[in-house]
Amino acid sequence: MDLLLDFLTRFVTQFQSPSLAFLIGGMVIAALGSKLEIPDAIYKFAVFMLLMRIGIDGGMAIREADLGDMLLPAAFAALVGCLIVLVGRVTLAMLPGVKTEDGIATAGLFGAVSASTLAAAMVMLEADGIAYEAWVPALYPFMDIPALVLAIVLADLYLKKRKAGADAKVRIWPIVKESLQGSALSALLLGLALGLLTRPDQVFEGFYDPLFRGLLSILMLIMGMEAYTRLNELRRVAHWYGVYAAVAPLAHGLIAFGLGYLAHLATGFSPGGVILLAVLAGSSSDISGPPTLRAGIPTANPSSYIGASTSIGTPVAIAIGIPLFIALGQIVFDI
Amino acid sequence: MDLLLDFLTRFVTQFQSPSLAFLIGGMVIAALGSKLEIPDAIYKFAVFMLLMRIGIDGGMAIREADLGDMLLPAAFAALVGCLIVLVGRVTLAMLPGVKTEDGIATAGLFGAVSASTLAAAMVMLEADGIAYEAWVPALYPFMDIPALVLAIVLADLYLKKRKAGADAKVRIWPIVKESLQGSALSALLLGLALGLLTRPDQVFEGFYDPLFRGLLSILMLIMGMEAYTRLNELRRVAHWYGVYAAVAPLAHGLIAFGLGYLAHLATGFSPGGVILLAVLAGSSSDISGPPTLRAGIPTANPSSYIGASTSIGTPVAIAIGIPLFIALGQIVFDI
Amino acid sequence: MDLLLDFLTRFVTQFQSPSLAFLIGGMVIAALGSKLEIPDAIYKFAVFMLLMRIGIDGGMAIREADLGDMLLPAAFAALVGCLIVLVGRVTLAMLPGVKTEDGIATAGLFGAVSASTLAAAMVMLEADGIAYEAWVPALYPFMDIPALVLAIVLADLYLKKRKAGADAKVRIWPIVKESLQGSALSALLLGLALGLLTRPDQVFEGFYDPLFRGLLSILMLIMGMEAYTRLNELRRVAHWYGVYAAVAPLAHGLIAFGLGYLAHLATGFSPGGVILLAVLAGSSSDISGPPTLRAGIPTANPSSYIGASTSIGTPVAIAIGIPLFIALGQIVFDI
């Protein structure tokens, strides 16, 4: 009982985070019909800056890290990415009114990762003084790529089976390549490489890092506005998407939290790391996932998966998921 | 005599302000035919940042302010906004060669408020070490909305009277709503709400505030370039617009200065606050006013009011108005 | 022998500079087919910021400088600009497979100056603690304008001679004006004027200067991506362009280094100044040069000169030229 109360208190405290405030602010002004527009160039630039910031920092951390420590968390990240898609395949994609390939694509998007959600969690952890290995954000691609690849492969298998006859093999490398070449992963990997191989400390500390928090606030605002704007799109598809999008971020996060806890026991994975792993799992991709899926599963209706992710999945992941996983971590690890 | 000399010295000193220098620099390079272009995305973003900076700061200040102190200045702001439009209605709009609705629209624009002019004054006050209540810039909408609404209502009345017969009531709420939903007011109000209801101190101090002065310098440059570019447009309309645009910012500012002085006597409104109130009055809207008026008084010719405001009104308000009101404040309040 | 080893060590050390790393990173991700896009608005803004930073700093320096000291370096800058074009006229433009006017335009572009290359050198000099007179970057137009003007005049003379008959005089002022009005030079000159005539210290130190290094890293990334993307264009023209573009930056830099050394002996021009003069000479224009030449020598094929400059000239100037001139300076001036 006491524990529950403690948990609730911590949970509620997280709501005062400015990241959440900007997200909710964006939803409110969109709902009120505001004509405020953040130029697309600024949005793209802010995302780029976030990913470079995460990448460079991760790269510099890996330089000094014991690579062995990364192994288990990375494996768990990949495992979670696949698990999410498989669970979606046998739940959402089977539901009445949900076209199978639309359901699979949605599961793929929820298995993939959102850089802004990740960044919001990093800022909130910092505010709470909860430490994590600096390479944890670099687990991003380990979860993102397997999830997208598996979703596309499953959709392909399903569609081919339906058409019968046709049984050409699904080729995996083109999907991985497409994913790596997307703007999000290539910025992150570029940052990683720069952090790992060169000495960008000065430009990191004088530019990428100090602008991080501010640009994140702007991204949160945009995500909030987008979430509201796209609600319409979601309304036109089956209600199951709404249910899935509300439940999945939390369920996925809890699965990842459990696996992260195992890694904590096994190799001393940090509490902050466990929380971030849960956030990665709970987040759904907003930038590079959609085009990859659009090209990989062209028959799937983008309104279903983008609507579910942008208008419900992401707000739930940020506004409920992150506070939940942090509060859980504080209780579990007694920090 | 001594007083006048003192005044003039102070007036001239203000001219070394970098804000003015960027404004004049912009006019000069435009006049010299420079092909320099600041991308529109950067312009929009800079305006957004300014308004958020002003809003958040105001919101945080209101949190701790005695709301009673705001009452009189807010009422005076609204009064000045209306007064400006009424004065314009019986002067400019009556002049020969000036189409009545064009004159009313122009008065509306001069009654409304410019965020960049306001920001320039804030920076100059800071340079002079003149303090003001941090909520003063948040008086913006109290002057802006009444001015725009009144102008649209007056134009409507005039046009309906001319057409005779038709006497459908003018509906005020749609105009207020349109104004609140515009990009400028919604950014300002969003900032206010965030400052008032959440704890954005860190992101304010690490992002919105430090970039304020620099982005303002870029805005000043753009305003200068625009002022020169739009001179042509003004040339095509009656000369009276030029006269009005040159005189109005100073006259309006002086009226507001007087009312602010009353507030100073009555409730201890700060000298810096009185000066900023004058600046608000002297400024004319450049971002949200024009589209509101274009939609609200469609028969008015935008070349007349935008030309008058952008190419003469704003430069006069910034380059002469601000130094004038500051010097006046220094003399009157002996600071 | 020892000297050579020393030189090579210093040369190699320069390769760890983050500016180079971003340049190479850009080339690599472009080669790997990355879809990363930095919005054009950000690119334009970054260039503007760099030029303002250089201009304002130069202007503030000139305020306190002994103008006499600038005379010789400025004269040498102009001399080098012309020399480069003349050398290109009698080498590249004479080669088989190279259309004469294409060769002249290419020489003009290599005689002109690149702000990003200059900025990269400034950051690298700073990292090495090598000082230079703050007005040196302001030598930019002294080399840029003469090179572009001379190239256009030479092309005109050539084309008119070929057409015989026609011998209307070539008018120089329009070319100079076009060049001064271009976005690059007008930003630089605006900055210079603001630095010289006003007191922009605060906005310089709080905005233009701190963002310099970070925005440069982004520019380097873009230049790298562009260099790779444009290699195709170069492939379609004669191979001689590739040879010229690889050799010219180093040769031009060495000529300028020699002249700078003379200025060092004669008037005590600083070692850092000599190095920067070499960098100016070694760089080739990427922003304002191409449109000026496109308008001034319309018959020349832009694929040849832009391809040569962007895809080979600039990477060579930054990745080999700057380290080379710095290492040379360290040896020659024993710093």
Next chain:
Amino acid sequence: MTYKATKVVIITEKIIFDGVARIIEEAGASGYTAVAAGGKGSRGVRSSGRPAVVDAFSNIKIEVITSSREMADRIADEVAAAYFENYSGITYLEEVEVLRPQKF
């Protein structure tokens, strides 16, 4: 095999885009395409892209493909009647051929 259809083009101020879109939808068109534009007409230059302090006044070019000539005429007439007294703008029609008439 192609079918005749009519394209209505409307070039006008961005600020009235929502109103024009409403007219198009109410006329029963199956869709429209819009492109940002600059231009010069009887009411002066309208820029697009560069930092106009008053960006709302740049132009937009809207195209509607209609399978019925009457619908095309109605859209053009209604837009002109509703806006072109006060807002700058032009409108014109073109004959085009479409592949799948049921789309329009």
Next chain:
Amino acid sequence: MTYKATKVVIITEKIIFDGVARIIEEAGASGYTAVAAGGKGSRGVRSSGRPAVVDAFSNIKIEVITSSREMADRIADEVAAAYFENYSGITYLEEVEVLRPQKF
């Protein structure tokens, strides 16, 4: 003196631009012109310019001038066949007159 030519217009999702361009080139067209567009059709609104979290889904309008009517038909047919089952898009043809037929 002008010559008849056919213009093919394709308005579709930006994400398939590369594929459409390949079809155009393989059909032997001498070039094409592309413009960023927004729009509304049977599959909903596609914005352009404003910060869409999923920008890849805004529209593009592609024009190809061809000197042969067959080539125009082929391009229109192939694009429709390859993409319009899964991607939103329309295509139409117009008769135009060119000055220098050898360009196309």
Next chain:
Amino acid sequence: MTYKATKVVIITEKIIFDGVARIIEEAGASGYTAVAAGGKGSRGVRSSGRPAVVDAFSNIKIEVITSSREMADRIADEVAAAYFENYSGITYLEEVEVLRPQKF
């Protein structure tokens, strides 16, 4: 009730926009509309929007509606004569119908 008019379309390098606009105005046209464009032609790809180090070389598409066919021909001819030897570009004409012929 509509009236025949001719539309001239010019797709060319942005850098010569001012010169083309001058030709259009001197020919007596009542206005023009310009749209940023990318494209591919005999002289290679011209991008628009993405960070081109040399942005001045992206394309622009200019449309002019003229009430007289002669004016249309003159504009097309003069632009081609003045620029198309050295600059890349194409131009074509289309028949359109306008509602208010006095506008053009």
